[in-house]
Amino acid sequence: MDIDAVPQEGNRTLGAHRKAVYARGADGRMVIVPSRGSEMDETVTVQAIERMNGLAEAARARALAGRSAPLEYWMYAKRMDVPLLSQVTGLWQWRIRRHFRPEIYAGLSHDVLERYADALGVSIEQLGRLP
Amino acid sequence: MINEQFQHRHAAHCESGVASTLMSHHGAAMSEAMAFGLSSALSFAYLPFVKLTGFPLIAYRMPPKFILKGVAKPFRTNFRFETFRKPDEGMRRLDELLAQGKVVGLQTSVFWLPYFPEDMRFHFNAHNLLVYGKEGDDYLISDPVAEEPQRCAAADLQRARFAKGVLAPKGLLYYPETLGRTRVDADEIRKAIRRTVRIMLGPIPLIGVRGMRMLAGKVARLKADEYGLNYVGHIVRMQEEIGTGGGGFRFLYASFLQEAAEITGLTELNALAERMNEIGDGWREFGLKAVRMIKGREAFDPALLSGMLRSQADREAEFFKMLKRAVA
Numbered sequence: 001m002d003i004d005a006v007p008q009e010g011n012r013t014l015g016a017h018r019k020a021v022y023a024r025g026a027d028g029r030m031v032i033v034p035s036r037g038s039e040m041d042e043t044v045t046v047q048a049i050e051r052m053n054g055l056a057e058a059a060r061a062r063a064l065a066g067r068s069a070p071l072e073y074w075m076y077a078k079r080m081d082v083p084l085l086s087q088v089t090g091l092w093q094w095r096i097r098r099h100f101r102p103e104i105y106a107g108l109s110h111d112v113l114e115r116y117a118d119a120l121g122v123s124i125e126q127l128g129r130l131p
Numbered sequence: 132m133i134n135e136q137f138q139h140r141h142a143a144h145c146e147s148g149v150a151s152t153l154m155s156h157h158g159a160a161m162s163e164a165m166a167f168g169l170s171s172a173l174s175f176a177y178l179p180f181v182k183l184t185g186f187p188l189i190a191y192r193m194p195p196k197f198i199l200k201g202v203a204k205p206f207r208t209n210f211r212f213e214t215f216r217k218p219d220e221g222m223r224r225l226d227e228l229l230a231q232g233k234v235v236g237l238q239t240s241v242f243w244l245p246y247f248p249e250d251m252r253f254h255f256n257a258h259n260l261l262v263y264g265k266e267g268d269d270y271l272i273s274d275p276v277a278e279e280p281q282r283c284a285a286a287d288l289q290r291a292r293f294a295k296g297v298l299a300p301k302g303l304l305y306y307p308e309t310l311g312r313t314r315v316d317a318d319e320i321r322k323a324i325r326r327t328v329r330i331m332l333g334p335i336p337l338i339g340v341r342g343m344r345m346l347a348g349k350v351a352r353l354k355a356d357e358y359g360l361n362y363v364g365h366i367v368r369m370q371e372e373i374g375t376g377g378g379g380f381r382f383l384y385a386s387f388l389q390e391a392a393e394i395t396g397l398t399e400l401n402a403l404a405e406r407m408n409e410i411g412d413g414w415r416e417f418g419l420k421a422v423r424m425i426k427g428r429e430a431f432d433p434a435l436l437s438g439m440l441r442s443q444a445d446r447e448a449e450f451f452k453m454l455k456r457a458v459a
Contacts (some may be wrong), residue, residue: 001377001378001382001408001411001412011266013250013251014246014248014249014250014251015250017248017251017277017278018140018144018278019276019374020141020143020276020278020302021376021377021382022143022164022377022382022383022385022386023135023142023377023382024385024408027369028405029389030164030382030385030386030389030404030408031386032142032163032386034278034341035377040367040371040415040418040420040422041371041372043364043422043423043426044288044364044365044367044371044372044418044422045250045251045368045372046250046360047360047361047364047425048253048365049250049359051141052184052204077252077285078242079184079252079254080184080240080254081184083182084184084254084296084297086457087295087296087297088294088295088296088439089295090295102266108250109354119295121243121290
């Protein structure tokens with residue numbers, strides 16, 4: 001990549017940040033150049049974020065319909081999924097899925113709730129309702 | 132307390148940035164590209180059984196800590212790595228080292244670092260950064276992927292250091308012991324290049340050029356649906372967005388080859404740097420094509436993308452054979 005090909009069209013996911021890329025200067029030497037990012041980077045990041053937001057919104061709808069506990073919404077809202085939440089909390093995946101059932105969630109001990117709250121960085125009280 | 136001599140540097144990749152900045156701080160002036168090449172960090176890996184939010188691990192470099200360990204040896208030193216069972220012990224030790232005037236490297240989770248742009252905060256646990264001081268409750272942070280030094284409150288930094296899950300940092304901090312030498316010699320560079328050749332042309336089907344062919348096979352079998360589009364988007368994200376300096380580290384490696392040509396006197400490496408540059412452009416073309424399909428400007432054609440990956444694999448296979456002869 002040549003220096004004048006380094007993308008500067010902007011990438012909204014970077015905010016005000018610029019990232020370093022390597023490109024070839026006029027003398028043929030590779031140099032480090034700050035880049036405002038490109039449509040390519042932006043597209044794939046936005047795609048990943050929208051996919052996770054979509055999962056969170058579907059979980060929200062399930063929670064509103066009373067078919068799932070807000071825990072499932074919080075898991076996706078914090079960009080996790082069941083395997084990851086399982087690793088972070090140390091709870092089996094099947095247990096987590098079971099805890100998504102509102103009637104099971106209602107009976108969870110303080111100890112288990114605290115594990116979820118810690119893993120997701122929210123309070124136990126927040127965890128029990130949708131934002 | 133602030134380490135006044137410390138100089139922040141902007142880098143493409145967190146670990147090579149941290150390694151080169153730390154070594155330079157300790158008297159062995161070194162570019163990011165040299166840290167990356169000297170540790171033989173360039174690679175390719177496709178690990179379908181390791182899932183990141185539903186997609187396989189695709190990496191264009193060797194695993195975390197490889198660069199730190201790789202730069203230590205040629206300078207006859209070692210990194211001291213310390214992990215902690217209890218978060219407050221880890222924070223206390225960090226303060227102690229800062230009070231001794233040390234610049235300390237940390238492994239953290241990107242998700243819990245508040246200065247990261249919101250959209251870039253994913254659960255990735257192997258992000259490296261340096262701490263060079265503390266003011267009040269704020270740690271002064273040199274994050275290689277940020278242009279300017281940052282600040283981070285103690286509570287946030289503690290969360291980031293003690294995040295759990297895959298590659299959990301367990302509060303890992305590190306700093307080099309006294310350096311045995313401050314200049315790298317030509318032999319070490321040739322050795323490092325040979326090691327990269329071995330990794331890229333190695334026999335394991337998931338690693339190096341063979342890994343690229345494996346991934347190409349997987350892409351060819353993708354269905355033209357939402358999952359398929361997310362899958363190719365994931366490949367491009369690992370290649371361009373996750374601090375690779377563009378083209379999945381290939382431009383960074385080209386920069387290393389130019390430096391290597393000077394130090395070793397092997398002028399052939401300059402021509403090879405140019406070829407590596409072209410290979411990096413090939414990766415970018417793959418990324419641009421995939422993004423046109425994601426944006427719907429072109430019909431999603433997994434076979435076409437697979438073909439592009441295969442041709443990248445062919446070019447890299449040929450390239451590393453030439454590189455092998457150049458340093459033989």
